[in-house]
Amino acid sequence: MPRFAANLTMMFNEYAFLDRFQAAADAGFEAVEYLFPYDHPAEVVAARLQAAGLKQALFNMPPGDWSKGDRGLAALPHRSKEFRTAVDLGIRYAGVIGTPLLHMMAGIADASDASAVRSYRDALRFAADRTGEAGVGLVIEPINRRDMPGYFLNDFDRALAFLAEIDQPHVRLQFDIYHRQILHGDVIMALRSMMAHIGHIQIAAVPGRNEPGTGELDDAQICAEIDALGYTGFVGCEYRPQGGTVDGLGWRAACQGVPSLSASGTGTGSDKAGTR
Numbered sequence: 164m165p166r167f168a169a170n171l172t173m174m175f176n177e178y179a180f181l182d183r184f185q186a187a188a189d190a191g192f193e194a195v196e197y198l199f200p201y202d203h204p205a206e207v208v209a210a211r212l213q214a215a216g217l218k219q220a221l222f223n224m225p226p227g228d229w230s231k232g233d234r235g236l237a238a239l240p241h242r243s244k245e246f247r248t249a250v251d252l253g254i255r256y257a258g259v260i261g262t263p264l265l266h267m268m269a270g271i272a273d274a275s276d277a278s279a280v281r282s283y284r285d286a287l288r289f290a291a292d293r294t295g296e297a298g299v300g301l302v303i304e305p306i307n308r309r310d311m312p313g314y315f316l317n318d319f320d321r322a323l324a325f326l327a328e329i330d331q332p333h334v335r336l337q338f339d340i341y342h343r344q345i346l347h348g349d350v351i352m353a354l355r356s357m358m359a360h361i362g363h364i365q366i367a368a369v370p371g372r373n374e375p376g377t378g379e380l381d382d383a384q385i386c387a388e389i390d391a392l393g394y395t396g397f398v399g400c401e402y403r404p405q406g407g408t409v410d411g412l413g414w415r416a417a418c419q420g421v422p423s424l425s426a427s428g429t430g431t432g433s434d435k436a437g438t439r
């Protein structure tokens with residue numbers, strides 16, 4: 164079974180943000196992630212993390228003004244100065260809280276607009292250099308446009324192409340199974356082919372974005388595949404509980420002991436002669 168990180172933006176909303184750390188630890192989580200810690204001093208967040216005995220898996224760099232519709236700044240040419248300040252703030256928080264990974268959101272921009280593409284490339288290079296100097300990993304995540312209309316980075320192959328241009332081992336893909344299924348499907352084959360580039364994984368049922376096991380995918384099977392592929396990072400539970408957070412945690416036990424498709428010798432998708 165993978166190591167799971169509770170996503171404190173979506174889970175444990177029964178509590179105020181700073182109280183969610185202890186609630187996650189009490190519910191058996193080893194680590195946490197969340198979108199943004201910036202409403203609180205980094206030292207206060209770090210103290211809650213430590214007091215609860217948790218590891219930090221990931222959080223996002225500041226995205227601009229979320230309440231006004233910003234969803235990252237990287238692809239916005241006219242916001243490049245603000246973007247660079249945001250990178251530095253993210254890295255400062257990463258140092259104090261102790262996260263190994265920062266997610267750089269792309270922003271709402273036309274993916275076919277040359278100036279947006281140029282801005283994104285420059286931003287990714289800048290963030291890669293800065294995080295590299297700071298010893299922090301950097302991830303980029305394709306996000307589906309049903310949840311985030313107009314989001315610039317909405318294609319997994321495109322994300323891999325941007326990563327190939329940067330070609331730095333600490334800059335990797337955030338593979339959110341929920342977005343992958345909505346954007347392209349073929350989740351297990353994509354995990355297999357992209358695993359060498361994956362820095363972080365997140366999970367939620369599709370289409371409801373609720374507890375794994377409540378949607379159209381066999382999430383226990385996907386977790387078995389993640390193990391079989393040798394992934395040792397955290398899998399972020401980025402889902403909205405259908406009811407109480409703790410009441411809905413039974414899905415974790417259902418993931419235990421499930422053999423992967425590759426271990427059982429099935430599921431290659433091959434239709435070659437001689438396989439029947």
Ligand SMILES: O=C(O)C(=O)[C@H](O)CO
Binds near residue numbers: 223
């Ligand atoms: O939406 C997601 O899937 C994310 O992981 C982001 O961090 C931000 O929305």
Ligand SMILES: [Mg+2]
Binds near residue numbers: 339365401
């Ligand atoms: Mg995600």
